[in-house]
Amino acid sequence: MYSQFLDHLTGGQGYLISSLGIFFVFFIVVTVLLLRLKKTHVNYMSDMPLEDDNTSNPFKPLQS
Amino acid sequence: MQPEKFYYDNKIVRNFGIATIIWGIVGMTVGLLIAIQLYHPAANMDSQYTTFGRIRPLHTNAVIFAFVGNCIFMGVYYSLQRLLKARMFSDVLSNIHFWGWQLIIVLAAITLPLGYTSSHEYAELEWPIDILITVIWVIFGVNMFGTIIKRRERHLYVAIWFYIATFVTIAVLHIVNSIEIPVSLTKSYMVYAGVQDALVQWWYGHNAVAFFLTTPYLGMMYYFLPKMANRPIYSYKLSILHFWALIFIYIWAGPHHLLYSTLPGWAQSLGVAFSIMLIAPSWGGMINGLLTLRGAWDKVRDDVILKFMVVGLTAYGMATFEGPMLSLKQVNGFAHFTDWIIAHVHVGAMGWNGFLTFAILYWIIPRIYKTELFSKKLASIHFWIGTLGILFYVIPIYWAGFTQSLMLKEFTPEGLLKYPNFLETTLRILPMYVMRSIGGTLYLGGVILMAYNLFKTMAQGSLVANEAAQAMPLEPFIKPEHEHSWHRVLERKPIQFMILALLVILIGSFIELMPTLTIKSNIPTIASVKPYTPLELQGRDLYIREGCLACHSQTVRPFRSETERYGEYSKAGEFVYDHPFLWGSKRIGPDLAREGGKYPNAWHYNHLMDPRLMSPGSIMPNYDWFLTQKLDTSLTAKKISVMRTIGVPYPAGYEKIANRDLDIQAKGIADDLAKNHIKVSSDKEVIAIIAYLQRLGTDIKADKSASNNQ
Numbered sequence: 214m215y216s217q218f219l220d221h222l223t224g225g226q227g228y229l230i231s232s233l234g235i236f237f238v239f240f241i242v243v244t245v246l247l248l249r250l251k252k253t254h255v256n257y258m259s260d261m262p263l264e265d266d267n268t269s270n271p272f273k274p275l276q277s
Numbered sequence: 278m279q280p281e282k283f284y285y286d287n288k289i290v291r292n293f294g295i296a297t298i299i300w301g302i303v304g305m306t307v308g309l310l311i312a313i314q315l316y317h318p319a320a321n322m323d324s325q326y327t328t329f330g331r332i333r334p335l336h337t338n339a340v341i342f343a344f345v346g347n348c349i350f351m352g353v354y355y356s357l358q359r360l361l362k363a364r365m366f367s368d369v370l371s372n373i374h375f376w377g378w379q380l381i382i383v384l385a386a387i388t389l390p391l392g393y394t395s396s397h398e399y400a401e402l403e404w405p406i407d408i409l410i411t412v413i414w415v416i417f418g419v420n421m422f423g424t425i426i427k428r429r430e431r432h433l434y435v436a437i438w439f440y441i442a443t444f445v446t447i448a449v450l451h452i453v454n455s456i457e458i459p460v461s462l463t464k465s466y467m468v469y470a471g472v473q474d475a476l477v478q479w480w481y482g483h484n485a486v487a488f489f490l491t492t493p494y495l496g497m498m499y500y501f502l503p504k505m506a507n508r509p510i511y512s513y514k515l516s517i518l519h520f521w522a523l524i525f526i527y528i529w530a531g532p533h534h535l536l537y538s539t540l541p542g543w544a545q546s547l548g549v550a551f552s553i554m555l556i557a558p559s560w561g562g563m564i565n566g567l568l569t570l571r572g573a574w575d576k577v578r579d580d581v582i583l584k585f586m587v588v589g590l591t592a593y594g595m596a597t598f599e600g601p602m603l604s605l606k607q608v609n610g611f612a613h614f615t616d617w618i619i620a621h622v623h624v625g626a627m628g629w630n631g632f633l634t635f636a637i638l639y640w641i642i643p644r645i646y647k648t649e650l651f652s653k654k655l656a657s658i659h660f661w662i663g664t665l666g667i668l669f670y671v672i673p674i675y676w677a678g679f680t681q682s683l684m685l686k687e688f689t690p691e692g693l694l695k696y697p698n699f700l701e702t703t704l705r706i707l708p709m710y711v712m713r714s715i716g717g718t719l720y721l722g723g724v725i726l727m728a729y730n731l732f733k734t735m736a737q738g739s740l741v742a743n744e745a746a747q748a749m750p751l752e753p754f755i756k757p758e759h760e761h762s763w764h765r766v767l768e769r770k771p772i773q774f775m776i777l778a779l780l781v782i783l784i785g786s787f788i789e790l791m792p793t794l795t796i797k798s799n800i801p802t803i804a805s806v807k808p809y810t811p812l813e814l815q816g817r818d819l820y821i822r823e824g825c826l827a828c829h830s831q832t833v834r835p836f837r838s839e840t841e842r843y844g845e846y847s848k849a850g851e852f853v854y855d856h857p858f859l860w861g862s863k864r865i866g867p868d869l870a871r872e873g874g875k876y877p878n879a880w881h882y883n884h885l886m887d888p889r890l891m892s893p894g895s896i897m898p899n900y901d902w903f904l905t906q907k908l909d910t911s912l913t914a915k916k917i918s919v920m921r922t923i924g925v926p927y928p929a930g931y932e933k934i935a936n937r938d939l940d941i942q943a944k945g946i947a948d949d950l951a952k953n954h955i956k957v958s959s960d961k962e963v964i965a966i967i968a969y970l971q972r973l974g975t976d977i978k979a980d981k982s983a984s985n986n987q
Contacts, residue, residue, distance in 0.1 A: 228543055228788055229550070232529070235784060236554070243521045246764045247514050254765055259513040261360060261434040262503045 281429065281750050284743035285358045287645040289371040291740055293351035294638060296379060298728045300347060301634070303386075304339030305721045307332055312714040315865065316707045318898045325902045326390040330824025334401040335389045340626060341399060343382045345490060348634040350378070350417070352497040353440050355641055357424055360434045360500065362748035366423025370416050377413035381406060392822035393463040396857050397478045399485050400454050404465045407455040414451065418444045425771045429748040432768040435516040439496030441771065442524045442778045446488040449782065454481035458919050460912055464818070468923050471852025472539050472800055475860055476532065476793050480786065483531035490625065492524065494633055498566050498590070501637055505582050511568035515561055517764060522558035524778060526551050528785035533604035536613065537834040538860065539849035544793060545606075551785070552604035559597035566590045581656045585636035588664055592628020596621060611686075614830055614864040616706070617678030620671045627667045627720055635659065635727055642731050648738030655730045663723035669716030677709035686838040694841050699867040704894050803850035806976040808925045809969070811913050811935040812942040816969025818916075819908075819962055820859065823900065828865035831973065844871035844974065851977060854925050866897060871974035878946055879953035881967045903963040908943075910936050910960075942968060 313320045314329045321328040358365060365371050384406050388394075394401040402410070421444060425433070433441075454477055457465035469477050503510050510516060532540055532548030567590055570577060577583045599621050603612050612618060643650045650656060684702040687695040696702050754769070767774050793800070809817060820826070833839050835846040847870050852858055876884075883890050886904055888897040914932035921927045940959065946967055947959035957963065 228792065229547055232547055232550075232785075232788055235788075236525075239525055239781075240522070243518060247517055250514060250517075250764060255513045256509075258432060258434060258768070259503075259509040261430070261432075262356075262436070262500050263507070263509060264359075 278749060278752065280747045282745065282747045283362075283364050284745055286354070286365050286368060286371060286742075287740065287744050288742040289365065289368075289375060290351055290355045290641060291645055291735075291742075292375050293347045293354060294642060294731075296347040296375075297344060297351055297634060297638065298724075298731060300339055300343030300382060301724055302721070302728060304336060304344050305717070305724060307336040307339060309714060309717045309721055311336055312710065312717050314898070315896055316710045316714075318896050321898050323899070325392075325823075325900075328823070328898050330827045331390050331392055331394075331822075333824060333827045334394060334398075335386060337399055338385050338389065338401065339382070341485070341489065342385070345494075345626075345630050345634070346378065348630075348637065349443075349489075349493040349497075350374070351641065352501070352637055353421070353493065355645075356436055356497065356500040357421065357440065359746075360430065360437060361424055361428035362430045362746070363424055363428045366420050366427060370420040370423070374413060374417050374420060377409070377416065381409055381413060384409070388463070391463075392824075394821060394824065395455075395457060395465065395467065396821045396824075396826060396859065397454060397467070398482055398862060400451070400478070400481060403463055404455070404457055404459050405462060407451070407457075410451060411448075411455075414444075414448055418448070422771065422775075429751055431751055431754065432765070433771060433774065434500070435510075435513070435520060436496040436500040437771075438520050438774065438778070439492045439499070441775050442520070442782070443488050443493045443496070445775055445779045446484065446492075446524070446528070446782050449779070449786070450481045450484050450488065454478060458923055460915050460919050464912065464916075466916075466919055466923060467857040469794070469856070469858075470924070471855045471858050472849045473794055474856065474858040475535055475538065475852075476540060476544065476790060478858070479534035480528075480531035480790060483534060484528055486625075487523075487527035487530075490630055491527075494630060495519075495523070495562055497633065497637060498562075498586075501640060502566055502569050502586055505580075505586060505636070505640060506570055506573045506576065508569060508573060511565050511571065515565045519558050519561045519565060521781070523555075523562065525781050525785065526555050526558060528782045529789055530555055530604070531789065533609065534862065536604070536606050536609045537836070538832055539847055539852070541793060544789060547789060549604050549606060552601045556598060556601045560594060563590050563594040563597070581653060581660050582636045582639050584660050585632045585639070585663075588660075589629050589632035589636065592624050592632065592667070596625035596629060599624070610834070610836065611682050612678065614862070615678035615682045616674045616709075617682070618863065620674040620678060623671055623674070624667070627663075627670065631720070632663065635663070635724075638727065638731060642734050643738070645741055645744070646735055646738030647741050648734060651730050651733035651737060655726055659723040659726045659730070662719050662726075666716050666718075666720030666723060669719055670713050671716070673709035673712035673716070677706035677713075680709075681706050685842070686836075688838070694838070697842065699842070699864075700892050700895055703865070703896060707896070800849045800853065802853060803848060803977060806851055806853060808854045808920070808927055809972065810942055811917065811939040812965050812968040813972045814916060814920070814969075815908055815910065815913065815939065816965035816967070817859075819903070819966045820969055821857075825869075826859045826861040828861075828863065828897070829867065829869045830861035830864050831868065831870045832860040833868055833870045839868070843868045845977065847974075848977065851974070854920075856920065856923055856925070869970070869973055873971045873973040873975035874978070877953070878949050878967050878971065879955055881970055882950055882955050882957070882963060885963055885966065900963075900966075903966055904957065904961060906962045907960050908962045908965050910939060913939060 310320065311329050311333050325331065354365060354371070385402055388403060388406065389401060393403045395403060421440065456468045458468060459465045467474050499510055499516060529551035530548055532544045533552045536545050567587070570583065570587070577587055602608055603621060639650060639656055681702045684696045684705065689695050767777065832847045833843045833845065840846055880891055885900040887899050888895040913935045917927050917932040917935045943959035943964045946964050947957060950957055
């Protein structure tokens, strides 16, 4: 079935199919990356903006 | 090991902040002026330098590159230093970046009203300024990467990935879309022509939205929203997925700006498919932002900064849902060229970019001035009139878009166009244009209030130009025995990260651009399509100078409602000598692709002098300066030569006799006008623009037997 479909691709349709393939592979790679992340690292990274905390509360002056 | 003491540079943050406020007011005021001109053309103050076609690009450039641009640099310089625990790499580079960027903006504000434009939307600036932009952008990049390299934090937070992607992608987009051959210091021709030029331009245009208006703002959202809400981002893993998916998918979606045009069908389909997929990462980012406020929604009630963020994120969600819907061919066939698109971009610009900018300004300025905001009440009033301003702006203009498109596509039972006169549909939507300018006034009023509030805040505090901080220096890195995550590795290798991001955006760009740029059969030539005569070429340059394409498209889509109104639908081969393409993106007036031969020369003369003489009620401004200004023919030979170098087949040596041919054709038109009791010398600009308009779309009529070479 697939070979028949691929045999009948014309013109730019090859680009469309290859785009789909690249897209699919790309997302599998990113998903694998995400699954391999460690919880401690994720927490460390997501706390980063809050580290210089003297500026965290809106409208409060800076501590010198 | 002892902690190192260092200072954050707040002065550069403050400078970019002030520039954001000032250019924001300037850009929006110009926007209001052109909005008023749409129902009151005399608001151009009878000056060519303040007429819609010339200052519409000034509005778009000012809000995109001056208002949003300066805000990006303010946010990046503030957050980058703190996330990396380091002062910016070089104060000298920071200052060159700041003053260089302001110089570019001032040059834009001078050259665009003078009519020096490449005509590529959002990339109108001429080649010397393009070079300056490249230099300043590289300085920004060196300063950013210098700071990254001397950082005291090993891992790069997600905001910085967005900044890196912004830097590399804008560099690629700007360079590829600015390849032009100079004719003089203020004039150049794009190397690409017709459909190829259109594809490059909209690959650029779409991704300027992606990588200038979106990715840096997402980076700032990931830094500032957790600080404003005082809690970490909802999901760091989602932010990784968001980042890679967004930069990968966005780059493919450009062709949705060219649906039903002469772009090869497969490229259009590719653009549509990736546009639909874009909903996922866009909404992933919006949801990640909004869910960061989980458990903190009570704060939103009291905190005006969070209110701005919530409305901004919601506007982002609406615009990024609407965008993919607009790229569906059926929806696009209805919406494209109408005010629906103007409404769509203003939800994004006023809601997402504007409101995030305001939130960040209200957050940063009191902090770097070591004080509290001058008036929370004024900020709250700003929020409400800003929100109302957006609604008053977009709702009428959505309505205008729907109304006009429905009218343009309506047929009588006999099969004739119900509204054959385009102007009839324009007059119907003028009340909506008036409403829109009221919305814009409200929004601008809010920004002026903010400016007052923030300048008072600055006056009551004092700038902490160098803010003391300390952090441990980076220890030599010892690789763990088992590195569990590739991404963790990537987060501490900025250069490899940049190269990977570059590769990701280049994949889509190559697949999308290369076939149309390199395979000849994608653009079937038409034997009867010939290069423009010297006079027509000069007329075409006047058309570009005046920005006629801001209101008139030059491409007839294959719909019955368009072929009945304008004539035969456009073919790719008709545009092979169009450096640059002039298809336009909005029809405030009718399409001109088949304008040639529709009206006599005298009609055009009178119409350009005062459009209301020929079309009562028309909102087109008078172009009476065409009647008095002498056509500059000193560059004709150079123009012909440059055109030949980029593939237009003028015979060798033709440039030497081009002005002779120009004079002969001009005299012919002047004689014809004289027969109609219009006395005008043949050296006036009006003759050239008439010659160009009379040529438009006539080549394929010239030889009916001429056929595709395929």
